[in-house]
Amino acid sequence: MKIEKTPLKDCFVLTPNVFYDERGAFCETFNEAAFIKNTGIKTPFIQDNQSTSTRGVLRGLHFQKGEMAQAKLVRAIVGEVLDVVIDIRRDSPTFGKQYSILLSGKNHKQLYVPRGFAHGFITLSPTSTFGYKCDNYYDKSSESGIIYNDATLQIDWHLKEEQLIVSEKDLQLPSFEEATA
Numbered sequence: 001m002k003i004e005k006t007p008l009k010d011c012f013v014l015t016p017n018v019f020y021d022e023r024g025a026f027c028e029t030f031n032e033a034a035f036i037k038n039t040g041i042k043t044p045f046i047q048d049n050q051s052t053s054t055r056g057v058l059r060g061l062h063f064q065k066g067e068m069a070q071a072k073l074v075r076a077i078v079g080e081v082l083d084v085v086i087d088i089r090r091d092s093p094t095f096g097k098q099y100s101i102l103l104s105g106k107n108h109k110q111l112y113v114p115r116g117f118a119h120g121f122i123t124l125s126p127t128s129t130f131g132y133k134c135d136n137y138y139d140k141s142s143e144s145g146i147i148y149n150d151a152t153l154q155i156d157w158h159l160k161e162e163q164l165i166v167s168e169k170d171l172q173l174p175s176f177e178e179a180t181a
Ligand SMILES: Cc1cn([C@H]2C[C@H](O)[C@@H](COP(=O)(O)OP(=O)(O)O[C@H]3O[C@@H](C)C(=O)[C@@H](O)[C@H]3O)O2)c(=O)[nH]c1=O
Pocket: 049, 051, 059, 060, 061, 062, 063, 119, 120, 121, 137, 138, 167, 169
């Protein structure tokens, strides 16, 4: 497993070794010892999630507030997504900075998203199956987020505005400025 830094503090890209043979392929999708060795971070994952989406579906940008903040290890199991994270930790040297990466069933890449980040993704392939581990439980009352088309962040979602499918809930999310005030 290759574990590389991103420009954002505490955020890493994981690329597993994939073993191909006549039956198909195998890879380890998480190895705690390797993760700790390369990052110095010990994250006890306690919830595992999966969502399916069609092309243009944009989920995010989401985070949970306060004690219910979540670190996430995210990947596309099937299809291709553009994954986007923003560091919203006011005391971080990379506060307000964003990072995007293509995650796909083919490249097997994963992104480690620390607590204190907003996270979202858009499906670029006809369908996607997205999986992610979390180090804290889902808590509806702690849910928060940032609007996907925030004027300050100017995120390039790779598709045209009219191709995007965004939930009613996500359309109500506040701006980056409001969310981080
Ligand atoms: C996230 C989540 C949702 N749900 C329920 C609530 C709701 O009825 C239904 C769909 O929820 P949402 O619309 O919030 O799902 P979704 O928009 O896919 O939310 C996810 O988006 C990405 C970007 C993230 O980073 C995740 O942490 C999570 O916030 O699933 C759970 O039961 N447990 C969970 O952990």
